Amino acid sequence: MPTRIRLLNGAFALVEDPFTTVDDDTAIPPGDVIISLTRFQAEGERLLAECRKVGVRLESHEEVEALTYDLPRLAVVALVFPKFLDGRAYTYARLLRERFGFKGEVRAVGDVLREEAGYMLRCGFDAFVPADGSTPEDWDRATHRFRHVYQRSVDGRSPAYVERGE
């Protein structure tokens, strides 16, 4: 069973992944699945009607707005980092949380590295499939590296200008 690092109640843990990630050419297996946006648009209704959990994998060039209508019915949005330098998914994650109020799992997949842990956490990701073999301990350390932050973001941390007023 593939695993992913999950952030639950502020703690990172290696948790089994109940979802099968299915590419566009493979028949959909039973159980909970994560599929591409294209496939979701074609087969999403049917799959959801089958009473299973469905997640969507969003490539970095796809518009997160394409999901707004379906978000309440989705369990997972998996945002793809084709390479770590492609930072579009940070904006998508933030919009999912802040603007569209998505409460499900926002998962980072692709070129996901521990050095980016802090940014991802701050933008609202709560599940990670690292590409660098990093462990939950690495992620915990990486996200606690900075005692202060300068901006308001999804994670609710007080930015420096608020801390100063306290």
Added chain:
Amino acid sequence: MRALTANRLTDGEVVFWKQGQWVERFADAELFAPDDAEAEAAEAHAKNQITLVVEPYLIDLMESEGLWAPVSYRERIRALGPTNLNHGKQEEGGAFVEALLHASGAARSKGRVDLIRRK
């Protein structure tokens, strides 16, 4: 002729290959004939020395004043130091440095392309 060059990991110093060692002076560099497969073998070996050097590559040389100088202008600057201040490797002086300073003409060497990708 050709030579194998790189920057040393710990300090960035320009270094040249000499029989399995890295030396700082271009004058000490090992020379490979254009068709000498040892050059590629050394390069491949060096590429695995990730804690010693960064991105080793082969450069082309030409004759100058009876000695050898890199073909490309950029490689001459690497071997000598910057031209605005005399505090690079050129400080040492001597026939090899003169040969580099006086080398005429210039051409693109394979090395520069590799280096441009570096950044």
Added chain:
Amino acid sequence: MYQYDTLDKEFLADRSAEFRGQVARRLAGELNEDQFKRLRLMNGLYLQLHAYMLRVAIPYGSLNPTQLRKLAWIARTYDKGYGHFTTRTNLQLHWIKLADAPDIMDHLVSVDMHAIQTSGNCIRNVSADPYAGATAEEIDDPRVWAEAIRQWSTVHPEFTFLARKFKIAVTASPKDRTAAKTHDIGLHLKRARDGSLGFEVMVGGGLGRMPHIAPTIREFLPANRLLSYLEAILRIYNRQGRRDNIHKARIKIVVASLGVEEFARQVEAEWEKIGTAPDLPDTELARIRGAFAPKTFEILPAVSEALEAARAAEPAFARFARNNLKPHKQPGYGIVEVSLKAIGETPGDATSEQMEAVADLAERYGQNDIRVTHEQNLVLPHVKLDDAPAVWKALAAVGLATPNMNLVSDIIACPGLDYCALANARAISVAQNIAAKFADQDRAELVGELKIKISGCINACGHHHVGHIGILGVDKKGEEFYQLTLGGSGAEDAAVGQALGPALPYDRVAGAVDTLVDVYLRERKDGERFLDTFRRTGVAPFKEAVYADAN
């Protein structure tokens, strides 16, 4: 000047500790070069031709004497005793060892400095008018907002992996000393009729391949909505900036391809969704503003007798005062420009001794304030006119009193092929050759304002596109050639220069500049700068003269 508080200091300490760990992992072989490169670049550490280069951030070009002394000490201890001030108002140290870099970072942190975001596809060091707080022209102090931007952009969770680098400049004067229109975002602080502060927002400037002058997308943005407006712009850019072609990845391409109106419409729509609350609490704004509160100036007569006496007695000082002493908002004070363009020296370079001398002068005569300009000079913004002769003497003693501000020998040059791994050709020695032609200060003054800007490659760190005379190094079969452009400007009358003709070989460049100047002197009408004459006559007479010479 803004003082880092405990939060700022702890932030820098955390960052430095992180960097130390990364270097250790690289030296131990746990990270290969590809993995490490992006980490070191996030901390301004490049590998160049001869060694590592560390680019130290100087936020909005502002330094205190302690910081400048520390930079001098670092240059002497870990480098070869000098540093290079850049067009981004940063300081580059060109001979750094990787193994020393973590210690250097800690030394920087000890004086509230760092190298964060001086490289990489993130929001780079913000720049501001070097005369801020000193010039009578300004509406309000732009550094207040530059500091707010510094904090907001530091390790931004959403905007650290953009399509390309991102540069912001803030100015508050009609005379633009920041080259605002060549920035990804240029901000011009203005005051509305009701007295409230706001920004004219210009977006999509940039040099490099395909240079653009930034168009205005909003005439007046309420000042305390600046950060959310920046957020809207950056969000649109993060989503739409091209990631398939590095040469088309800057925001200028997004603005140009959407059109200014559509781009502005999208920004406004995104901004509306972000909300309407002020960005910073009043207390925080007041705190930052307090840090830049006007200095206490003495009440002095507008004319200084000591200065006038020195002017009369010392022609060399008179020349310095004429060119390097600029008007201050406070009677009896002046702004002293410290030229890093001594004839024959490397533009922008300062030795450790020179940095220390400037630090001493700032302490003794200059209210502890030092600025770095994008034209690679230093500024002592608050000097009593009475003290100007003493300052001049002390500067002259360390070779920093070249009276050539804005003149033909005040040349911008990037490090070029002497240091930079991306260069096609040298820039420094071209600048040295040109300056040597105009070593005669009378001739230089006769020529008047003439901005020459030189880049060693199309990345345009030397701003060549916006030079009155721009010089770009190109590579012709491994030989150094130079493409000349005329009529560019980075100031409020910003324009991209026009090509003169085929590229010239290295040893013909200085002569060609000499010829261009002769044509200007022949053609100019009363009061015209080189730029004005060029704009009137067009390229033809200049082209003819330079290429006639060649035949």
